[in-house]
Amino acid sequence: MLLIECPYCGPRPELEFRYGGEAHVARAADPATVDDEHWTAFLFWRGNPKGLHFERWRHASGCGRFFNCARDTVSDVIVKTYKAGEPKPDAARLMTGTTP
Amino acid sequence: MGESSMMAERRSILPAAVAWHGVRYEPVEAMARFVLRGSDAVCSTAAEVIGLSNPSVLRASHDEHRAILWQGPDEWLILAPEVERVALLQRLETALAQAPHALVDVSHRNVAVRLEGEAATRLLATGIMLDLDEAAFPVGMTTRTLFGKADVTLWRQAPQRFHLETWRSFAPYVIGLLQAGARGL
Numbered sequence: 001m002l003l004i005e006c007p008y009c010g011p012r013p014e015l016e017f018r019y020g021g022e023a024h025v026a027r028a029a030d031p032a033t034v035d036d037e038h039w040t041a042f043l044f045w046r047g048n049p050k051g052l053h054f055e056r057w058r059h060a061s062g063c064g065r066f067f068n069c070a071r072d073t074v075s076d077v078i079v080k081t082y083k084a085g086e087p088k089p090d091a092a093r094l095m096t097g098t099t100p
Numbered sequence: 101m102g103e104s105s106m107m108a109e110r111r112s113i114l115p116a117a118v119a120w121h122g123v124r125y126e127p128v129e130a131m132a133r134f135v136l137r138g139s140d141a142v143c144s145t146a147a148e149v150i151g152l153s154n155p156s157v158l159r160a161s162h163d164e165h166r167a168i169l170w171q172g173p174d175e176w177l178i179l180a181p182e183v184e185r186v187a188l189l190q191r192l193e194t195a196l197a198q199a200p201h202a203l204v205d206v207s208h209r210n211v212a213v214r215l216e217g218e219a220a221t222r223l224l225a226t227g228i229m230l231d232l233d234e235a236a237f238p239v240g241m242t243t244r245t246l247f248g249k250a251d252v253t254l255w256r257q258a259p260q261r262f263h264l265e266t267w268r269s270f271a272p273y274v275i276g277l278l279q280a281g282a283r284g285l
């Protein structure tokens with residue numbers, strides 16, 4: 001079982017968590033001004049990278065908080081977890097020395 | 101219709117106290133329980149009303165009869181004697197009137213059991229994934245976690261004594277697993 005580092009509770013078993021989809025997908029400040037193509041992208045288009053993926057997780061059976069996670073989709077290594085609202089970490093710097 | 105016929109009567113669904121090998125199981129008496137959500141300042145205000153301190157992360161603050169359990173960075177579970185329920189709710193609402201918060205009476209939603217004895221951690225480990233060694237889960241620590249597939253709140257009150265709180269409808273499942281685990285002690 002994976003141990004996932006909750007930014008509030010520390011390392012906890014994977015079963016306490018729920019996956020929450022791609023992170024840093026920002027909703028337009030004024031949706032009425034967004035055209036269909038961009039609204040479609042916001043609603044439905046998601047990255048599917050082989051490598052580092054920024055995603056939301058929720059410590060559902062714990063503190064209940066959503067947070068963000070940078071995970072390598074090849075190795076399943078969780079490179080970093082951080083609180084929602086904190087800036088997206090620099091991918092190149094995160095991956096240094098993490099891929100087996 | 102008389103006043104008394106309008107009152108809900110609370111009957112415990114928990115089995116009576118029993119001594120298992122190395123662990124005593126005991127249903128916790130009916131309590132007043134409130135979920136409080138809001139800022140840290142909201143919890144400090146509530147704590148002052150109750151006469152306790154604002155608990156730190158993953159910790160409980162308590163006296164002999166009342167407790168505040170940290171559940172998340174903006175969520176706390178307040179436990180108090182059943183007889184204080186109505187008055188305490190009113191005092192909390194009055195004190196928090198000006199602050200954005202949510203205060204919900206969940207007295208009927210949760211039930212709790214007490215497990216005490218030298219085999220308590222071994223019994224809990226049959227359903228809980230966390231490291232229950234005192235170094236990792238010291239006295240005073242509390243957290244929501246899973247017992248099997250049920251959400252529970254675990255609170256270590258003493259080296260060998262735990263308060264295990266769960267939703268009423270999960271209780272038969274949790275107790276069933278505890279009974280099965282106890283047979284293997």
Ligand SMILES: [Zn+2]
Nearest residue numbers: 006009059063
């Ligand atoms: Zn957490």
